[in-house]
Amino acid sequence: MSIPSFIEGYGEVRRFAGAFAAPRDSLRAGARIRAQHPGETKVLPSIRAAILACGLRDGATVSFHHHLRNGDDVLRAVMQEIAALGLRDIRVAASSLFPVHAPLVEHIRSGVVTRIVSSYVTGPVAEAIAAGDLAQPAVLQTHGGRARAIEAGELPIDVAFVAAPAADLHGNLNGVDGPSACGPLGYPMVDARHADRVVAITDGLSAHPLTAIDIAQDCVDIVVPVDSIGDTSKIVSGTTRVTEDPVGLAIAATAARVIDASGLLVDGFSFQTGAGGISLAVAQDVAAIMRDKGVVGGFAAGGVHQGIVAMFRQGLFRTLFDVQCFDLAAVASYREDRGHVAMSASLYANPASKGALVNHLDCMVLGAAEVDLAFNVNVTAVGGGRIIGGSGGHADTAAGAKLALVTTRLSAGGSPKIVEAVECVTTPGETIDAVVTEAGVAVNPRRGDLRDRLAAAGLPLVDIARLRDLAARETGGAPARAGTGEGRIVAVVEYRDGTVIDVVRERRNR
Amino acid sequence: MSIPSFIEGYGEVRRFAGAFAAPRDSLRAGARIRAQHPGETKVLPSIRAAILACGLRDGATVSFHHHLRNGDDVLRAVMQEIAALGLRDIRVAASSLFPVHAPLVEHIRSGVVTRIVSSYVTGPVAEAIAAGDLAQPAVLQTHGGRARAIEAGELPIDVAFVAAPAADLHGNLNGVDGPSACGPLGYPMVDARHADRVVAITDGLSAHPLTAIDIAQDCVDIVVPVDSIGDTSKIVSGTTRVTEDPVGLAIAATAARVIDASGLLVDGFSFQTGAGGISLAVAQDVAAIMRDKGVVGGFAAGGVHQGIVAMFRQGLFRTLFDVQCFDLAAVASYREDRGHVAMSASLYANPASKGALVNHLDCMVLGAAEVDLAFNVNVTAVGGGRIIGGSGGHADTAAGAKLALVTTRLSAGGSPKIVEAVECVTTPGETIDAVVTEAGVAVNPRRGDLRDRLAAAGLPLVDIARLRDLAARETGGAPARAGTGEGRIVAVVEYRDGTVIDVVRERRNR
Incomplete structure (x- = not known):
C-alpha cells in the first residue's frame, strides 16, 4: 500500500499507527437545537x-x-x-x-x-x-x-x-x-x-x-x-442458513474447538458472530459445547440473527446487545424478550467511548476475503480495486475481542484467500488472534499463550505461511497481484480511530 | 420583588421576560470522554x-x-x-x-x-x-x-x-x-x-x-x-394517600369537573399530577370520568405514583413517561409493565429541547403555597424567607400543559394562600390557567375560552380577587407581609430558561 500524506478531496492524512495509538482523551461534540413550543x-x-x-x-x-x-x-x-x-x-x-x-x-x-x-x-x-x-x-x-x-x-x-x-x-x-x-x-x-x-x-x-x-x-x-x-x-440480504458444505462445516467445528480450548468458554462468556453460513455453524457448535458444559454466557452482541436468538432463548446468554437485526426472527425477539436490549453504534463500537461493548467481547468470529502473513484482513477491495463491502464492525470487534477468530477457506472462486499481502487492509493483523481454515489453525505469533492452549488441546496448528503456500497450490499459483499503481485514489479506508489504514485506487487505471 | 442586575456570587442577571421569550436556537454542549481500552x-x-x-x-x-x-x-x-x-x-x-x-x-x-x-x-x-x-x-x-x-x-x-x-x-x-x-x-x-x-x-x-x-x-x-x-x-417522603378531608375532596371533585368541562378529556388525553392527597383524589375522580366516558388517554407522565399506575393498569393510558418513581408501586410497574418507559429530565421538561414531554400535556394538576392576583404561584419561600422546596417540575409542567390547574385551599395554618402578591414567584401567572379552591374556581383572564366552557358546565366561577378577600377574611385579615427588604440574597430563583424570576433574601435581616 502507498498512502500519501495528503489526498485531494480528503485532506491531510493521519496514518494508522496501531490499534490503540489514538489519544485517550477526546471531546464529544454538541448539537444545534431548535426548541419546540x-x-x-x-x-x-x-x-x-x-x-x-x-x-x-x-x-x-x-x-x-x-x-x-x-x-x-x-x-x-x-x-x-x-x-x-x-x-x-x-x-x-x-x-x-x-x-x-x-x-x-x-x-x-x-x-x-x-x-x-x-x-x-x-x-x-x-x-x-x-x-x-x-x-x-x-x-x-x-x-x-x-x-x-x-x-x-x-x-x-x-x-x-x-x-x-x-x-x-x-x-x-x-x-x-x-x-x-x-x-x-x-x-x-x-x-x-x-x-x-x-x-x-x-x-x-x-x-x-x-x-x-x-x-x-x-x-x-x-x-x-x-x-x-x-x-x-x-432485511435478510446475506446468507442466513447454516452452511451445508462439508468444508465449511469442518472449519466451523475447528473454530468451535478453538473457542473451547481458548479458556474463554466459561460462565459469563461473551460472543458475537456474523450471519454467514460458516459463522452460523460456529454458533451452533458453540451452543452445543455450552450446553454440554453447563456454561451460561454473559452476553451476545450484534448484528443479531436467528442463530444468536436461538442461543439466547435457550438460556445460553443473559443479555443480547443489539445494534441491528439481521433477520425478522431477531426483530421479534427484540420486541418480545426482556434482556434483548438496543445499543447505539457508539455504545457498540466507538473506540473513543467510555465503554464500547466490543471491548467486553470474549470471542468474535469473523470472515475474510483475504488474510495475509501479518494477519491483516481485507474485506474491502479485491481483484485490483473491486469494492466488495468494507469493515462494518469487522475492525471494531477484532480490536475489542479477547479472541478475534477469522474463519475462511484457503481459496474461493479460483483465488487464494491466504496471501502474502492483502490488497487492502481493513483490519490490522495485530488485532487478529487466529485464522481457522480447512487446513488447520494459524495463530498470530503475538499470541503465544493461545498457541500453547490450542496445542495442548490437540488442535491442528499450522504456520500462516504454510496456509499461504497451500492456498497458492490449490489455485495453481497465486495470480499476479494487480499493482497498487499510482491511479487516482477512489476510496480512503479509515481505521476506527479515524487514521487512514489504506486506500483503494481507480480500477480502470490498473 | 426586587431583582438587581448583578448578584454577588451569582453574576449578571438575565431577568425573566416571559415564559417563552428565550431564543429558539441553542447549542447542546458536548462532553469530555476518556476512552476505555x-x-x-x-x-x-x-x-x-x-x-x-x-x-x-x-x-x-x-x-x-x-x-x-x-x-x-x-x-x-x-x-x-x-x-x-x-x-x-x-x-x-x-x-x-x-x-x-x-x-x-x-x-x-x-x-x-x-x-x-x-x-x-x-x-x-x-x-x-x-x-x-x-x-x-x-x-x-x-x-x-x-x-x-x-x-x-x-x-x-x-x-x-x-x-x-x-x-x-x-x-x-x-x-x-x-x-x-x-x-x-x-x-x-x-x-x-x-x-x-x-x-x-x-x-x-x-x-x-x-x-x-x-x-x-x-x-x-x-x-x-x-x-x-x-x-x-x-422514597415515599410525602403524602401518598388520597385525602380524606372533606374540603380537600371537594376541591378535588371540582378540579375533576373543570378537567371534564375543559374539552380536553377525550381520546388521547394526557395527564400529570403530583402525589399529594388532593392530587391523588383528582386522579381518582378523573379516572372515574374516563371510565364513564370510555376515554382512553394517550399518556400520563411524572413523577409516577400508585395513583397513576392504577390508571395505567386499568387501561386508561397507553404509555407512562417516567422520570422518577414516587413510590414502590411505581417501581414495580416500571419493572413489569410494557409501555411504562423511562424519560430523562431533559426529555421531560427541558425548555430548550426539540421535544419536552411537558409540551404535550393536556392537563397538569399543581399545588401551591401561595397564589396571587396575577396567578403567580409560589412553592419556594414563605414567611419572610423560609425556603419550603422550590419548583421541581412545577414551572415546567405549567408552561407546557394546555390546562395548568392549581388546587389549593383558601388558607392553611392560619395564613392565606390566595394573596395580593406572592412572596416569591416560582411559576409565572401567565402559565397558570385556573385556580380551584373550596370557594370556587378562578380562571386566568388570559383564558376567556376556558372561562366560557366552565361557565357553560355550571362550575362555580369566582374572581381571583374575591378568593383573596375570602382567604383574608378566613385568616382574620392577611398578616403583615414581611418586607422584601434589602437583606442579602441567599437564593436566586431561576425560571426554566435560566432567567432570574425572583430571589430569596436572608431571613434574619427581615
Whole structure:
C-alpha cells in the first residue's frame, strides 16, 4: 500500500499507527437545537417539505442508516427529492449502502452527490466508486469509526434522515412497531443526537405515544408519513442458513474447538458472530459445547440473527446487545424478550467511548476475503480495486475481542484467500488472534499463550505461511497481484480511530 | 420583588421576560470522554478511590440525583469523603435536597461547600441556606431548567455521582434491579451524558451485564460497590394517600369537573399530577370520568405514583413517561409493565429541547403555597424567607400543559394562600390557567375560552380577587407581609430558561 500524506478531496492524512495509538482523551461534540413550543406540530406532509424546512443547501451532508438493508427505500426517495430541488455537491453519510441503493449512481454521475462516507458498500454504488465516478474519494469507515467521527464532530451532519418503522406525533421512534419493523435503530441513534436537523420518515405513524422508544422525541425535528419505507423481507440480504458444505462445516467445528480450548468458554462468556453460513455453524457448535458444559454466557452482541436468538432463548446468554437485526426472527425477539436490549453504534463500537461493548467481547468470529502473513484482513477491495463491502464492525470487534477468530477457506472462486499481502487492509493483523481454515489453525505469533492452549488441546496448528503456500497450490499459483499503481485514489479506508489504514485506487487505471 | 442586575456570587442577571421569550436556537454542549481500552476495569474499591481517580479539585462541581429521595445515603457518603480529603469551595448540584441531607449543613459551615444548585430543597439544608450560611447564593432551578443548564454548558459538572440500584462491570446502570430499586434514573441520565467524569455508586453490583439499562456503559467511568446506597422505604417522603378531608375532596371533585368541562378529556388525553392527597383524589375522580366516558388517554407522565399506575393498569393510558418513581408501586410497574418507559429530565421538561414531554400535556394538576392576583404561584419561600422546596417540575409542567390547574385551599395554618402578591414567584401567572379552591374556581383572564366552557358546565366561577378577600377574611385579615427588604440574597430563583424570576433574601435581616 502507498498512502500519501495528503489526498485531494480528503485532506491531510493521519496514518494508522496501531490499534490503540489514538489519544485517550477526546471531546464529544454538541448539537444545534431548535426548541419546540407547546402546540406546534412536527408532522410535515412530504419529504420535499421536510427538506425545505431544514433549509438544506448545496454542499450539505445528509445521513442515512441501513436497518432496512437491501429493502431500504428511504435513501432513494430522499435523494430523488434532493436532486429534484436542484441541490448539488451533497455528501451522503450512509451507514451502509446496498444494491438497492443503485439510484444513487445517477446522482453521483450528475454531480448531485460528490462525496460518500459509509462503512460498507456493495452493488452498483460500489462499482461507481471503484470506477472513479464520484468526484471525491469515498471514505470507508468502520461502524464504530462512523459513530466516533460523528460524536467527535469530524463528520457533521446537516440533516439526518431516519427510516422509522414507527413514529408518534411527538417524534418518538422505534423499530419494533409498524408494518416495516426492523429492530433497534442503533445506527441513527448517533446521527439523531448530533445532526443539526433530524427528519423521521415513517410508514407507521401512530396517533398516540409509542410504548417502546429507540430514539426519543427530543432528538427529532420533523416527522414525515409515507406509504412505505421499504421492504422488510429484504432485511435478510446475506446468507442466513447454516452452511451445508462439508468444508465449511469442518472449519466451523475447528473454530468451535478453538473457542473451547481458548479458556474463554466459561460462565459469563461473551460472543458475537456474523450471519454467514460458516459463522452460523460456529454458533451452533458453540451452543452445543455450552450446553454440554453447563456454561451460561454473559452476553451476545450484534448484528443479531436467528442463530444468536436461538442461543439466547435457550438460556445460553443473559443479555443480547443489539445494534441491528439481521433477520425478522431477531426483530421479534427484540420486541418480545426482556434482556434483548438496543445499543447505539457508539455504545457498540466507538473506540473513543467510555465503554464500547466490543471491548467486553470474549470471542468474535469473523470472515475474510483475504488474510495475509501479518494477519491483516481485507474485506474491502479485491481483484485490483473491486469494492466488495468494507469493515462494518469487522475492525471494531477484532480490536475489542479477547479472541478475534477469522474463519475462511484457503481459496474461493479460483483465488487464494491466504496471501502474502492483502490488497487492502481493513483490519490490522495485530488485532487478529487466529485464522481457522480447512487446513488447520494459524495463530498470530503475538499470541503465544493461545498457541500453547490450542496445542495442548490437540488442535491442528499450522504456520500462516504454510496456509499461504497451500492456498497458492490449490489455485495453481497465486495470480499476479494487480499493482497498487499510482491511479487516482477512489476510496480512503479509515481505521476506527479515524487514521487512514489504506486506500483503494481507480480500477480502470490498473 | 426586587431583582438587581448583578448578584454577588451569582453574576449578571438575565431577568425573566416571559415564559417563552428565550431564543429558539441553542447549542447542546458536548462532553469530555476518556476512552476505555479492552481489559480495563471500571470498578474501584471505595468512594475515596473514585474521587482521587477523578482528580477532583477545590472549586469543583459535583452532582447528585434524588431518586432515593429522603432515603438517599450517597450524597452524605460522597461529601464525607470530599471533606475528609480536605477539598474546599465545592459546588453541589443536586437535583433535589431532602431532610436526610442534613449532614451537608456542616460542610456548608466549614466551607467545604460554598455553592448549591438544586431544584427543590427542604429540611436543614433549606434552613441553612435561608439563614445565610452558604457562602454564595443558592441557585434554585426547575427540573427542566437544570437539564437545560447542564445541556447548555451553563452548569458544567466535574464529577457526577450516580446512586445506582444496579450496575454491571461494564458500567451499565438501572433503577429496577438490586435491593435499592428506585425506578428509572431520569435525572442523572442528563448529568451522565455531560459530566467530565461519572461515578456510579451501587449496592447492586452484577457480575453479568444488566438486562435492562437506564444509563449505558458509554456514560460511566467508574463503578464503586458499597454496602448500601440508602433506604428505599423513604422514597415515599410525602403524602401518598388520597385525602380524606372533606374540603380537600371537594376541591378535588371540582378540579375533576373543570378537567371534564375543559374539552380536553377525550381520546388521547394526557395527564400529570403530583402525589399529594388532593392530587391523588383528582386522579381518582378523573379516572372515574374516563371510565364513564370510555376515554382512553394517550399518556400520563411524572413523577409516577400508585395513583397513576392504577390508571395505567386499568387501561386508561397507553404509555407512562417516567422520570422518577414516587413510590414502590411505581417501581414495580416500571419493572413489569410494557409501555411504562423511562424519560430523562431533559426529555421531560427541558425548555430548550426539540421535544419536552411537558409540551404535550393536556392537563397538569399543581399545588401551591401561595397564589396571587396575577396567578403567580409560589412553592419556594414563605414567611419572610423560609425556603419550603422550590419548583421541581412545577414551572415546567405549567408552561407546557394546555390546562395548568392549581388546587389549593383558601388558607392553611392560619395564613392565606390566595394573596395580593406572592412572596416569591416560582411559576409565572401567565402559565397558570385556573385556580380551584373550596370557594370556587378562578380562571386566568388570559383564558376567556376556558372561562366560557366552565361557565357553560355550571362550575362555580369566582374572581381571583374575591378568593383573596375570602382567604383574608378566613385568616382574620392577611398578616403583615414581611418586607422584601434589602437583606442579602441567599437564593436566586431561576425560571426554566435560566432567567432570574425572583430571589430569596436572608431571613434574619427581615
